Amino acid sequence: MVDLSMIQNGKKVRIERIQSSFLRPKLMEMGILEGDCVQVLFKAPFGDPIAIHVKGYTLSLRKDEAALVKVFEEDHTIGN
Amino acid sequence: MKVGLVGNPNTGKSSIFNLLTGLRQQVGNFPGITVERKVGSFSADSKDFKLIDFPGTYSIFPRSKDEKVVYDVLSNPEHSEFPDVCIVVVDASNLERNLLLFSQVYDLQVPLIMALNMTDVARKNKKEIQREALQKMFPSAQIIETNARAGLGKDRLIEAILNSKERKDPDYFLGPIPEEGINDALIQEAEASARYEKIQKLIDKVLVRKLESEEITISKWDRILVHPLWGYFIFAAILMVVFQFIFSFATLPMDIIDGAFVKLGSWLQEVLPTGVFTDLLSQGIVPGIGGVLVFIPQIAFLFFFIAILEESGYLARVVFIMDRLMRPLGLNGKSVVPLLSSVACAIPGVMATRTISDWKERMITILVAPLMSCSARIPVYTILISLVIPDHYVFGVLNVQGLVLFGLYALGLVSALLVALILKKLIKSKDKGFLLMELPQYQRPKWGNVGLTVWEKVRVFVWDAGKIILALSVILWALASYGPGNEMEKAVKIVEHQFENNTNLDQEEKENQIASVKLENSYMGILGKTIEPVIAPLGYDWKIGISLISSFAAREVFVGSLATIYAVHADDNEKLLDRLSQEKRSDGSLVYNLASGTSLMVFYVYAMQCMATFAIVKRETKSWRWPLFQMAFMGILAYLGAFITYQILS
Numbered sequence: 265m266v267d268l269s270m271i272q273n274g275k276k277v278r279i280e281r282i283q284s285s286f287l288r289p290k291l292m293e294m295g296i297l298e299g300d301c302v303q304v305l306f307k308a309p310f311g312d313p314i315a316i317h318v319k320g321y322t323l324s325l326r327k328d329e330a331a332l333v334k335v336f337e338e339d340h341t342i343g344n
Numbered sequence: 345m346k347v348g349l350v351g352n353p354n355t356g357k358s359s360i361f362n363l364l365t366g367l368r369q370q371v372g373n374f375p376g377i378t379v380e381r382k383v384g385s386f387s388a389d390s391k392d393f394k395l396i397d398f399p400g401t402y403s404i405f406p407r408s409k410d411e412k413v414v415y416d417v418l419s420n421p422e423h424s425e426f427p428d429v430c431i432v433v434v435d436a437s438n439l440e441r442n443l444l445l446f447s448q449v450y451d452l453q454v455p456l457i458m459a460l461n462m463t464d465v466a467r468k469n470k471k472e473i474q475r476e477a478l479q480k481m482f483p484s485a486q487i488i489e490t491n492a493r494a495g496l497g498k499d500r501l502i503e504a505i506l507n508s509k510e511r512k513d514p515d516y517f518l519g520p521i522p523e524e525g526i527n528d529a530l531i532q533e534a535e536a537s538a539r540y541e542k543i544q545k546l547i548d549k550v551l552v553r554k555l556e557s558e559e560i561t562i563s564k565w566d567r568i569l570v571h572p573l574w575g576y577f578i579f580a581a582i583l584m585v586v587f588q589f590i591f592s593f594a595t596l597p598m599d600i601i602d603g604a605f606v607k608l609g610s611w612l613q614e615v616l617p618t619g620v621f622t623d624l625l626s627q628g629i630v631p632g633i634g635g636v637l638v639f640i641p642q643i644a645f646l647f648f649f650i651a652i653l654e655e656s657g658y659l660a661r662v663v664f665i666m667d668r669l670m671r672p673l674g675l676n677g678k679s680v681v682p683l684l685s686s687v688a689c690a691i692p693g694v695m696a697t698r699t700i701s702d703w704k705e706r707m708i709t710i711l712v713a714p715l716m717s718c719s720a721r722i723p724v725y726t727i728l729i730s731l732v733i734p735d736h737y738v739f740g741v742l743n744v745q746g747l748v749l750f751g752l753y754a755l756g757l758v759s760a761l762l763v764a765l766i767l768k769k770l771i772k773s774k775d776k777g778f779l780l781m782e783l784p785q786y787q788r789p790k791w792g793n794v795g796l797t798v799w800e801k802v803r804v805f806v807w808d809a810g811k812i813i814l815a816l817s818v819i820l821w822a823l824a825s826y827g828p829g830n831e832m833e834k835a836v837k838i839v840e841h842q843f844e845n846n847t848n849l850d851q852e853e854k855e856n857q858i859a860s861v862k863l864e865n866s867y868m869g870i871l872g873k874t875i876e877p878v879i880a881p882l883g884y885d886w887k888i889g890i891s892l893i894s895s896f897a898a899r900e901v902f903v904g905s906l907a908t909i910y911a912v913h914a915d916d917n918e919k920l921l922d923r924l925s926q927e928k929r930s931d932g933s934l935v936y937n938l939a940s941g942t943s944l945m946v947f948y949v950y951a952m953q954c955m956a957t958f959a960i961v962k963r964e965t966k967s968w969r970w971p972l973f974q975m976a977f978m979g980i981l982a983y984l985g986a987f988i989t990y991q992i993l994s
Binding site: 286287288289290291292293294295297298303305306308309310312313315317319320321322323324325326329 | 402403405407437438439440441444529532533536537540560562566570572575660663664665667668671776778779780781782783784785
């Protein structure tokens with residue numbers, strides 16, 4: 265299990281757990297839910313913030329916000 | 345009848361608002377709190393409707409003061425703003441996430457209309473929505489399709505509003521919204537996951553995806569616009585274009601407005617009977633109104649561009665690539681545009697902070713924005729540089745005067761960033777900042793929306809800030825035009841007497857002399873003399889003191905005020921320079937030397953010499969506390985900066 269912030273561009277991941285934090289409800293409301301799949305799309309310079317595809321839209325989040333989300337890598341990738 | 349308008353950000357909510365109300369919009373506050381409320385009106389079927397635009401939110405559980413209004417009003421049928429029917433705008437291309445908020449509002453038992461917007465985008469993304477299935481999910485809501493950007497759906501919306509009925513029997517999508525959930529993260533988490541679970545279960549019946557595979561591709565625009573190299577390059581290029589437009593095209597209408605009010609003032613002076621009232625009107629009020637209106641071109645141009653960038657979805661990308669760079673300073677990616685706008689003028693800059701949702705980051709941005717050197721400082725810098733900085737070249741190519749000008753801009757920028765860093769430590773806030781921002785799909789800007797944004801910004805400035813600016817300019821005029829006792833008349837008599845004895849001097853010279861002694865003996869003059877001991881350590885005399893006080897009206901007034909005091913015609917910069925360069929102190933040394941001149945420039949980098957900025961900060965922060973605090977800390981910085989500069993150089 266790794267942090268979402270560590271995932272390479274293009275990789276699809278399954279969300280395992282969201283660490284408890286004041287942002288946890290907000291992350292869930294934005295559609296980041298345990299058990300769901302998201303895909304890392306691209307990152308800003310310095311790898312922060314990152315943009316992910318979730319529930320059919322693009323969400324950007326800071327590296328430390330993404331680090332709250334623990335994920336498992338899936339094998340599916342997209343060309344970049 | 346009251347109609348509420350609710351929805352996620354980026355769903356075309358404002359397009360729907362504009363579609364229904366057009367120009368009949370007003371900006372104010374929700375009663376009792378400082379959250380901005382946009383209200384519009386429209387009529388249909390010979391009934392009048394009031395449309396209340398609620399702050400955009402992703403959930404009924406608030407993360408900010410603005411978002412809290414949505415819950416406070418919609419959960420309380422007794423609230424004065426509680427709508428008879430509520431339109432919830434839902435982005436059809438992004439249905440799942442949008443249904444979270446919709447289902448929550450549904451469960452509050454508010455009579456609802458779902459405006460299924462952006463169906464064209466959904467279709468482009470090969471998504472088809474089965475309306476009957478959606479209707480089964482929410483039997484008590486009216487569901488209609490709109491495409492507000494294309495101007496479609498107005499009639500259907502109005503028809504739905506007219507058909508709306510009170511909801512009698514409670515009917516829930518999930519269950520009642522737990523009241524105690526407002527302050528309980530665990531309840532909110534459970535709510536969100538239960539709702540999404542149910543939405544997920546039902547969505548396959550509603551949403552038919554025609555895409556063969558679920559392949560997700562990055563937009564070709566994003567490949568360039570958030571590129572680590574090209575992204576910044578393009579952002580810089582866009583900024584260059586915007587500033588070029590503001591500097592080269594805004595000056596023309598500004599000069600026209602300025603000239604027109606000068607003419608109007610002198611015309612009134614001629615046609616009206618002489619007296620205090622005429623003076624007040626022609627010298628106080630008319631130039632005061634001119635001083636408000638003269639900012640309109642800059643505000644309009646800047647918001648024209650900002651609205652285009654925002655509408656197109658590009659602004660969110662700017663935030664994305666700038667966020668990391670601004671964060672260590674206590675700022676946010678969203679602070680970039682307001683701060684850079686302030687290089688043209690701090691007023692639109694401060695107004696552009698509206699998009700920063702975090703209160704603390706917004707305050708910091710507003711407080712440091714006027715430290716960026718704006719265009720009104722240029723005349724002050726120019727005259728002082730040509731006065732005390734030699735026109736030499738270093739290394740054969742670098743002009744010293746140019747270097748100094750560059751240095752002043754750099755000093756402003758660096759100071760703004762450092763002050764931001766300090767304010768980050770000083771300002772306490774309950775909310776912790778976060779980004780978590782949607783990157784909306786790129787789309788062509790809608791000109792009607794751009795136009796309405798410009799109109800709203802101009803109107804807010806003229807009506808809300810304009811009153812304060814007008815009041816302050818009348819006060820400044822009175823201070824400069826009246827003096828205690830009959831000192832002024834005595835001084836004028838002396839000048840007239842001198843001219844009677846010396847026929848070599850012409851009429852214009854006489855008028856200039858009279859204006860000069862009048863100012864010297866006015867309240868403003870007395871103030872200037874009173875503060876002389878305080879500003880002497882900065883290298884200034886009372887004449888500079890007067891100019892400092894009068895230029896609170898606007899920085900560039902400094903030059904005009906010096907011209908009056910030295911009895912030089914206002915437009916004659918050459919003569920003024922000549923006069924200033926000869927001005928000596930009682931000990932024979934020059935008043936305007938390298939030390940005092942540079943000290944003045946540093947003073948103008950820091951001091952908040954602009955009542956319009958003061959007024960707009962009051963408007964945007966909705967309190968006197970922040971503009972006063974800002975004036976105080978900028979004043980202290982100006983004094984210390986100028987003091988250190990003078991002491992080192994002299």
